[in-house]
Amino acid sequence: MNADMAIGIRLAVGRGMGSRLAVVRFVLVVLDIGLCVAVLLFAAAAIDTIGSSSDREAARAPVLDKRAGVTPLSLVNISSAYRGSSISGRQVRGGPLSPVPPGVPAIPGPGEVFVSPELARLLDSDPALRARFGGTRAGLIEPSGLVDAGELYFYEGVDRLPDDRDITTAYAFGDERRGGTTPAEMILVSGVAVVLLAPLLVFIACVGRLGGVERDQRLATLRLLGATAPQVRRIAAAESLAGAVAGLAVGVAMFFAVHRRVDGLQVGNFRFSAADFVPPWWRFALVLLIVLVLVVGAVLLGMRSTVVEPLSVTRDSGAPMRRLRWRLLPAASGVAFLLPIALDLVHENKDVTMLVSCAIASALVAIPVLLPWLVERAVAPLTGGLPSWQLAVRRLQVDSGTPSRVVGGIAVVLAAAVGGQTIITSVAGLHAGTPDLSELQAHRLSGYTDGLYLLSAFTLLAAGASLLVLVVQQLGERRRAVAALSAIGVPWQVIGRSLLWQNLIPIGFGVLVANLAGAGLAVATLHVLGAPAVFDWRFAGAVSIGAVLTVCFATVLGIPVLRASARLDALRSE
Amino acid sequence: MTGALLAAVELHKSFGSTRALAGVSFSIAAGEVVAVMGPSGSGKSTLLHCLSGILAPDEGTVTYDGHELGRLPDAQRSLLRRTDFGFVFQFGQLVPELTCLENVALPLRLAGAKRKIAELAAVEWLERLGVADTARKRPPDTSGGQSQRVAVARALVTGPKVLFADEPTGALDSLSGERVLKAMTDVARASGTAIVLVTHESRVAAYADREVVVRDGRIRVSEWQ
Ligand SMILES: Nc1ncnc2c1ncn2[C@@H]1O[C@H](COP(=O)(O)OP(=O)(O)O)[C@@H](O)[C@H]1O
Ligand SMILES: [Mg+2]
Numbered sequence: 087m088n089a090d091m092a093i094g095i096r097l098a099v100g101r102g103m104g105s106r107l108a109v110v111r112f113v114l115v116v117l118d119i120g121l122c123v124a125v126l127l128f129a130a131a132a133i134d135t136i137g138s139s140s141d142r143e144a145a146r147a148p149v150l151d152k153r154a155g156v157t158p159l160s161l162v163n164i165s166s167a168y169r170g171s172s173i174s175g176r177q178v179r180g181g182p183l184s185p186v187p188p189g190v191p192a193i194p195g196p197g198e199v200f201v202s203p204e205l206a207r208l209l210d211s212d213p214a215l216r217a218r219f220g221g222t223r224a225g226l227i228e229p230s231g232l233v234d235a236g237e238l239y240f241y242e243g244v245d246r247l248p249d250d251r252d253i254t255t256a257y258a259f260g261d262e263r264r265g266g267t268t269p270a271e272m273i274l275v276s277g278v279a280v281v282l283l284a285p286l287l288v289f290i291a292c293v294g295r296l297g298g299v300e301r302d303q304r305l306a307t308l309r310l311l312g313a314t315a316p317q318v319r320r321i322a323a324a325e326s327l328a329g330a331v332a333g334l335a336v337g338v339a340m341f342f343a344v345h346r347r348v349d350g351l352q353v354g355n356f357r358f359s360a361a362d363f364v365p366p367w368w369r370f371a372l373v374l375l376i377v378l379v380l381v382v383g384a385v386l387l388g389m390r391s392t393v394v395e396p397l398s399v400t401r402d403s404g405a406p407m408r409r410l411r412w413r414l415l416p417a418a419s420g421v422a423f424l425l426p427i428a429l430d431l432v433h434e435n436k437d438v439t440m441l442v443s444c445a446i447a448s449a450l451v452a453i454p455v456l457l458p459w460l461v462e463r464a465v466a467p468l469t470g471g472l473p474s475w476q477l478a479v480r481r482l483q484v485d486s487g488t489p490s491r492v493v494g495g496i497a498v499v500l501a502a503a504v505g506g507q508t509i510i511t512s513v514a515g516l517h518a519g520t521p522d523l524s525e526l527q528a529h530r531l532s533g534y535t536d537g538l539y540l541l542s543a544f545t546l547l548a549a550g551a552s553l554l555v556l557v558v559q560q561l562g563e564r565r566r567a568v569a570a571l572s573a574i575g576v577p578w579q580v581i582g583r584s585l586l587w588q589n590l591i592p593i594g595f596g597v598l599v600a601n602l603a604g605a606g607l608a609v610a611t612l613h614v615l616g617a618p619a620v621f622d623w624r625f626a627g628a629v630s631i632g633a634v635l636t637v638c639f640a641t642v643l644g645i646p647v648l649r650a651s652a653r654l655d656a657l658r659s660e
Numbered sequence: 661m662t663g664a665l666l667a668a669v670e671l672h673k674s675f676g677s678t679r680a681l682a683g684v685s686f687s688i689a690a691g692e693v694v695a696v697m698g699p700s701g702s703g704k705s706t707l708l709h710c711l712s713g714i715l716a717p718d719e720g721t722v723t724y725d726g727h728e729l730g731r732l733p734d735a736q737r738s739l740l741r742r743t744d745f746g747f748v749f750q751f752g753q754l755v756p757e758l759t760c761l762e763n764v765a766l767p768l769r770l771a772g773a774k775r776k777i778a779e780l781a782a783v784e785w786l787e788r789l790g791v792a793d794t795a796r797k798r799p800p801d802t803s804g805g806q807s808q809r810v811a812v813a814r815a816l817v818t819g820p821k822v823l824f825a826d827e828p829t830g831a832l833d834s835l836s837g838e839r840v841l842k843a844m845t846d847v848a849r850a851s852g853t854a855i856v857l858v859t860h861e862s863r864v865a866a867y868a869d870r871e872v873v874v875r876d877g878r879i880r881v882s883e884w885q
Contacts, residue, residue, distance in 0.1 A: 089769055100757025307753055310714070311767045311814075312742025314735050 090317055094324025097304065098332075110647070111562060114555040116332045118293050119377070121551055122286040123337025124344065125544045126373045129283055130365040132541075143233050145188045148256030158255040159184040159193065162247050168215065168238070173205060175240030179247055185258045187241065189231015194243030198224040202232050202239040280443045282506050282541045284450040285498040287380060289552040290333075292454070292495050294326060294381035301325070301385075322389060323382050330381035334374050413455050420448035427614060442614050446505075446607055453501055453603055454494025460599070461493060461592045474580045477571075478587035493596035495556060496633045499549035500597060504604030504626045505611075512612050512620040550636050557589065557640035561648045568648060582645050589637050597630045664723075665690045665854055666711060666822055671720035673706050673877075680706040681717065682877035690821065693845055693855045695864050698874035704858045705826055707874060711856060712745055712824045713737045725821070742771050746815030746823045746853070748844070750830040754799035754811055761786065761795040764814045771818070785813035789843050805836035812844045816853065823848055826858045834861075841867055 148161065157180060165174035180193045190200045199221035201209065206226060209216050221242055232239055247253055305318045313321070345364070365373070423445035426432045432441065465482045564585065571581055605621065612619045664687035673681040680703045688694050696704050709715035711722055713729040714737075722729045724744070729737065747753065754763050764782035769775065786792045789809040794802050799810065808828055815823055828844065829837030845867040848855050857868060865871055873880045 089772055092775070093766075093769060096762070097755070097757050100755075304755055304757070307755055308766075308770065309738070310741065310747055310753065311770055312738050312740075312745075313770045314738040317738075317770065 090320040091324040093308075094321040095328045097321070098325045098328035111555070111558050112329075114551070114558060115293050115329065116336055118548070118551045118555050119290055119330065119333025119381070120336030120340055121548045122290050123334055123373070123377055124340040125541070125548055126283065126286060126377070127337065127341045127365060127370065128344075128544070129279065129541065130369045130373050142188070142230060145260045146231060147259065148254050149258040149260065150255065151257060153257040155183070156185060156257050157181045157183040158257050159187075160247055161254050161256060162251045163254070164242075168208070171238060173238040173240070175201075175242060177242050177244045177247060179244055185256060187231060187256075187259050189227040189229070190241055191225065194221070194224050194241055196243050196245040197221050198243045200225050200227050200241040202227045202237050204236050205238045205240055208238065279541070280446050282502055282545050284447055285495070285502045285545055286548055287376075288450065288454055288498045289495055289548060290377055291380050291384040293552055293555050294330060294384050319386065319389060322385055326382050326385040327378065330378050333381075334377060337377075338374075413459055416448045416452035416455050420445045420452055423448060424610065438614055442611055446611065449603065449607055450498050450501065453497045453599065457494045457497055457592075457596060457599060461595055464595055465591060472583075473576075474583035475587055477576075477580070477584035478591065481567075481584070481588055482591060493592040495549070495552055496593060496637075497596040497600035497603070499545060500600030500629055500633055501604035501607065502545065503629045504601055505607040507622050507625045508605060508608035508619060509611055511622045512608070512617050549633075554636070554640045557637060558644055560589070561585070561641070561644040565648060572649075578645075578649060582642075585645065585648075586638065586641050589641050590634070593634055593637050597633060601626055601630065663689050665692075666722070666724045666856075668707075668711055668717075668722045669720055671707065671710055671717040671722070673703075673710060673715070673717045679877050681710065683720075684874070684877065684879055685720075686711065686872065686879065688822070688854050688856060691849070691852045691854050692870065693849070693857060693868045695868035695871045696856060696858045696874060697860060697862075697864075697871060698880075700860065702874045703877040704874050706877075708824050708826050708856055708858050712747070712822075713740065742767060743818060744821045746818065746820040748808065748811045748815050748823065748825045748828045750827045751804075751807070754807060754814070756798060756800050759796055759798055760791070760802065760806075760810045763799065763810060764817050767814060767818050781817055782813070785817045786810065788847055789813045803836075804832050805840055808832065808840045809843060812840070812847070816847060816851065819851065820853055823853050823855045825855060827860070828857075829859070829861060837861065838863065 148159075152158075159178055159180035161176045161178045163174070163176055165172055167173075176187075178187075178193060179196075184193055186193055194200055197220075199219060201219075201223060203226050206223070209219060209223075219240070219242070224243075227239060227241065229235065301322065305313075305322060308318055308321065309315075364370075423441045427438060427441055432438055461482070465479055468479045470476065471479070568581055568585075572578065604626070605619075608621075609619050667685075667687035669685050671681045671684045671686075672679075682703075684703070684707055686707065696707065698704050706715065710717045713722065713724075713732070716730060724740070727736075729740075732740070741747075754760070755766065758766065761779060761782050764785055765773075765775070765778035768778035768781060773781075783792065783795060786795055789812055791802075791806050791809045791813070794806050794810060799807050802810070808831075812828070815825075823844075825844065829840050832840060841861075841864065845855065845857075855868075857864065
């Protein structure tokens with residue numbers, strides 16, 4: 087058993103040291119899994135930032151119910167714009183028995199002011215601003231009284247509150263019902279986060295399973311040498327585990343390298359603080375565990391439908407109908423999750439949130455599962471045309487393996503990006519029109535929006551990296567066939583164009599499906615939120631073109647490497 | 661057929677509508693070297709696969725050392741491949757991720773041997789086949805002749821009773837092909853390993869004890885030298 091593990095690990099290491107193409111592929115896979123892991127770790131930490139900031143917000147929300155023996159604190163919420171960001175705070179008037187808001191040691195006396203550290207820095211650097219805050223600084227507001235480290239906030243003591251404002255009388259602070267995250271926000275944030283993070287998991291699973299053809303060949307050789315079927319599964323598991331661990335190590339390293347640099351970085355209204363961006367150890371461990379299980383699970387699942395025989399590897403394809411039925415499963419479960427909502431059976435916001443998140447996750451899984459089948463159906467009737475087109479179409483008809491996987495990956499990311507963007511745009515539009523939105527909520531929403539933009543940028547980056555991996559992988563798989571074509575005198579231009587077609591046909595298809603699916607997901611989510619959908623076609627167009635260009639670029643870049651290695655192969659067999 | 665180590669009786673095998681074997685009987689004694697000749701597509705490889713238990717015939721039986729292969733469970737047949745059988749094919753059977761030394765040590769490691777011990781034995785076999793200098797190289801970085809010698813070393817490292825060789829020199833030029841053939845038969849004879857040698861190289865007769873010719877899924881001529 088230990089020997090099997092050792093052999094598996096040795097094979098994984100060997101993969102990283104073979105031919106030039108193999109090295110490139112291995113490094114890309116490890117970097118790609120690493121990037122996905124790093125983004126997941128940041129997301130795991132960000133959940134806390136969102137949670138903790140809304141907790142802190144709740145802690146300073148006033149309690150309006152009368153309480154015996156308490157002199158209420160009268161306060162007026164103030165907010166003003168300053169160079170694109172907003173400075174907000176409270177003018178307060180109270181007595182010695184009045185409740186003290188969190189983060190300040192005492193209620194400021196008339197003419198005294200407590201300011202947040204960031205506001206203090208601004209005041210020190212800008213005399214004009216200082217003139218607007220007349221009071222003497224009594225001290226700084228501690229982090230427990232601020233939504234985030236970058237908040238520009240103050241408490242100013244006055245002896246007369248302005249008459250033209252709504253005066254709040256607070257008997258205590260810390261009203262969970264008022265300050266906390268609203269259910270609609272929870273749906274928004276968790277929905278979009280699921281939409282944006284799911285592709286990372288899909289990519290990890292796809293990329294982790296790459297090299298299936300070569301792996302199968304290797305395992306068949308091991309069988310020939312007398313390895314039993316369970317032994318071969320153990321070796322394959324150990325091999326994928328080793329690759330996953332390398333990816334995890336890179337991911338954790340990236341996380342900490344970036345982590346140190348983001349302290350104080352400002353993106354829109356969202357300010358990073360390094361302290362906020364360390365997930366608790368158990369969540370950190372959970373992310374790593376999920377990735378490990380995903381990679382190893384994907385490999386073992388892929389092997390389940392495969393009979394590894396000494397002579398070769400035969401795929402147990404079963405009847406076509408059964409295959410399609412299996413592929414319809416995620417899509418069906420997505421619909422099943424939405425059914426209770428459509429039938430008006432659930433009303434609890436928590437339940438709705440959960441169902442919508444599950445439906446989105448199922449729909450995203452359904453895309454890469456269904457697409458290969460769709461692509462095969464779509465290219466089946468294609469014929470004729472230029473030699474390069476004909477070669478490509480024939481190839482896709484025979485086996486759409488890796489190109490289909492490329493498409494599946496792209497489609498998920500595109501769907502997620504288009505869907506996420508639509509939700510963000512629509513919700514932002516919705517809130518812009520809401521008159522009674524509190525200053526705090528507005529601040530928080532813009533924080534989410536910035537966070538989600540950032541997350542989608544990272545996801546797209548990871549997607550680009552994964553695409554590159556998939557294309558390089560595909561070139562590797564086609565090496566022998568390409569060498570054969572070149573040997574019988576097919577010019578390289580034709581081979582190159584044919585490779586390009588082989589990727590472009592499925593991707594064109596995938597882009598189409600992804601845009602439809604993304605828009606569909608967004609409409610479903612927004613329907614639950616009660617918001618009309620606002621489509622950002624320019625964004626959808628840009629990411630679609632981006633995906634297509636990435637594939638073209640990676641293919642064109644890969645051709646010279648392919649050509650060189652094909653020439654080497656030819657030399658060797660002489 | 662008495663004293664046969666491995667014997668096949670009336671083997672039939674079809675792939676769809678293609679009849680690959682149409683009633684072949686064959687036997688080989690311990691330490692014997694038998695050349696299986698015949699035109700391409702005549703069923704030589706299929707016969708070899710059935711003899712070694714990696715392909716089940718539609719009809720007929722294969723008996724090795726008193727055991728009928730068709731009745732053995734997969735684990736038992738795996739064990740046989742690990743201990744009693746060795747394989748050399750035309751190409752593609754060395755693991756490119758491993759060095760030549762590790763490739764030769766692999767069967768021993770799959771059987772549970774410690775790495776050090778397995779690699780010591782592997783070095784010895786590489787030397788015996790005259791390719792000790794490839795130990796640290798990967799198979800793609802060696803010549804075709806060297807690769808096949810390494811493959812022979814890997815097939816013999818466990819001390820098998822039968823070596824199944826399917827056109828082991830098919831991808832080599834005739835000179836280096838003949839050298840590999842000579843090295844293989846010499847080493848196998850020295851260790852008492854029987855060889856089922858599929859080939860369509862005519863000069864192979866010089867290295868074999870006996871020659872059978874397969875044509876259209878049947879053994880046409882069987883002659884003792
Ligand atoms: N796995 C297979 N599937 C379908 N046909 C096969 C398969 N293996 C062999 N054949 C067919 O069986 C016949 C004998 O093949 P083979 O034993 O490989 O011949 P040889 O090794 O003598 O060239 C050929 O017609 C070949 O096409
Ligand atoms: Mg053959």
